[in-house]
Amino acid sequence: MSIKEHPPLHVPVLLESVLQLLDPKLGENYLDLTAGYGGHADAILGITTNYAESVLVDRDECAIRTLERFSTQGARLVHTDFLAAARQLVSQGTQFSLILIDLGVSSPQLDIASRGFSFTHDGPLDMRMDHRNQLTAERLVNTLRRDELVRIISEYGEEPAGVARRYVDAIISARPLHTTGELRDVILGAHVGRWQRTHPATRTFQGLRIAVNDELRQVEQVLPLMTQLLRPGGRVGVISFHSLEDRMVKRYFAEQSQAGYEAELQILTRKPIDGATYDVHNPRARSAKLRVAVKK
Ligand SMILES: C[S@@+](CC[C@H](N)C(=O)[O-])C[C@H]1O[C@@H](n2cnc3c(N)ncnc32)[C@H](O)[C@@H]1O
Incomplete structure (x- = not known):
């Protein structure tokens, strides 16, 4: 589009x-x-x-x-x-x-699925604001070590460390992941309990986006x-x-x-x-x- x-x-x-x-x-x-x-x-x-x-x-x-x-x-x-x-x-x-x-x-950026920022619009795991940069969310998700992914999700995503570790274990068992929908479903599968306002994947996506774009x-x-x-x-x-x-x-x-x-x-x-x-x-x-x- x-x-x-x-x-x-x-x-x-x-x-x-x-x-x-x-x-x-x-x-x-x-x-x-x-x-x-x-x-x-x-x-x-x-x-x-x-x-x-x-x-x-x-x-x-x-x-x-x-x-x-x-x-x-x-x-x-x-x-x-x-x-x-x-x-x-x-x-x-x-x-x-x-x-x-x-x-x-x-x-x-959020609404166009091909930009890969959104877990509500399935698209490639991209998340780059500037396409001239090489680093994508797909590369981070599929190549980082467990402790590096946990740090991104807990520090940048502000997810509690225990939850981040659970999500990362699920991600590592499901690798390779290629789309935002696949990542969202892995997190939903690893989520424990009910959720209301904030989707369980919100913080993971925030953390990855911050890391991809070196935002902080x-x-x-x-x-x-x-x-x-x-x-x-x-x-x-x-x-x-x-x-x-x-x-x-x-x-x-x-x-x-x-x-x-x-x-x-x-x-x-x-x-x-x-x-x-x-x-x-x-x-x-x-x-x-x-x-x-x-x-x-
Ligand atoms: C929230 S939007 C800005 C919307 C704008 N104020 C308007 O009214 O249309 C944020 C924009 O900042 C850009 N952006 C975010 N971080 C940036 C950075 N480090 N350098 C340059 N642009 C950046 C994004 O690409 C995005 O287009």
């Missing part, structure tokens, strides 16, 4: 809160480090109208193709991971009034670049979808705002803005948390 035949539906999460806290103004320039399908970018650039000095980054080629509407208006599109993009912008000395990082996967290292290393990329008075917002990422954002903002006169940032969200309260109609926002800070 091509994105062209089926235009993706991606509703930007916490859009109202993002606009309220980032508070874009006419003429300000914007850096979107996870531009995706351009929902936040549409709203922000619609206010600032400064396309020419704005940069939209995504590592997903399908996303970049749908962002071409912005480049025709003068914005720069960068098809790479946000750590590489941010490093390059820092080395060029470019600074922005507005920066947004909306982490995680987009609805089209990307976030950990990009955050310290924010102060260099912001103009004085500039605002940065980060939307995260699980506690591992939110913890990093919270720690980074705290470190940067607690250095007395040396402090570079002022936090605008003492408590994170959570999607379950502030974006109730968007199912994707259920676990979203937004933190925003301003550069002094």
Whole structure:
């Protein structure tokens, strides 16, 4: 299924809160480090109208193709991971009034079976956001040692270690696995007890996706670049979808705002803005948390 035949539906999460806290103004320039399908970018650039000095980054080629509407208006599109993009912008000395990082996967990534992110749409065990990378979920599932898989599912997936070990034993006995449906069924077979809201495979899929895309290292290393990329008075917002990422954002903002006169940032969200309260109609926002800070 091509994105062209089926235009993706991606509703930007916490859009109202993002606009309220980032508070874009006419003429300000914007850096979107996870531009995706351009929902936040549409709203922000619609206010600032400064396309020419704005940069939209995504590592997903399908996303970049749908962002071409912005480049025709003068914005720069960068098809790479946000750590590489941010490093390059820092080395060029470019600074922005507005920066947004909306982490995680987009609805089209989840909904298109061939991307291999979803246990509800059977597809190849892929999970790569950037197809130029070699590492797939299939390779991890079929080649890693037991302790390595347990670590991915318990640390990145935040599954209790005992449960992770049970799932991994089942995976190892069933190898080789090739599809998301096969992996889901192996986990369902190893699951003990009843389940309600969260499907038993959710955390395993989260862990594998994080490992395939090296997501935590990307976030950990990009955050310290924010102060260099912001103009004085500039605002940065980060939307995260699980506690591992939110913890990093919270720690980074705290470190940067607690250095007395040396402090570079002022936090605008003492408590994170959570999607379950502030974006109730968007199912994707259920676990979203937004933190925003301003550069002094
Ligand atoms: C939640 S979606 C963003 C949606 C976007 N804010 C919108 O309104 O359409 C996350 C996007 O970030 C991209 N992404 C995730 N991690 C990335 C990284 N490390 N570098 C670049 N892009 C990344 C994904 O490919 C995906 O398109």
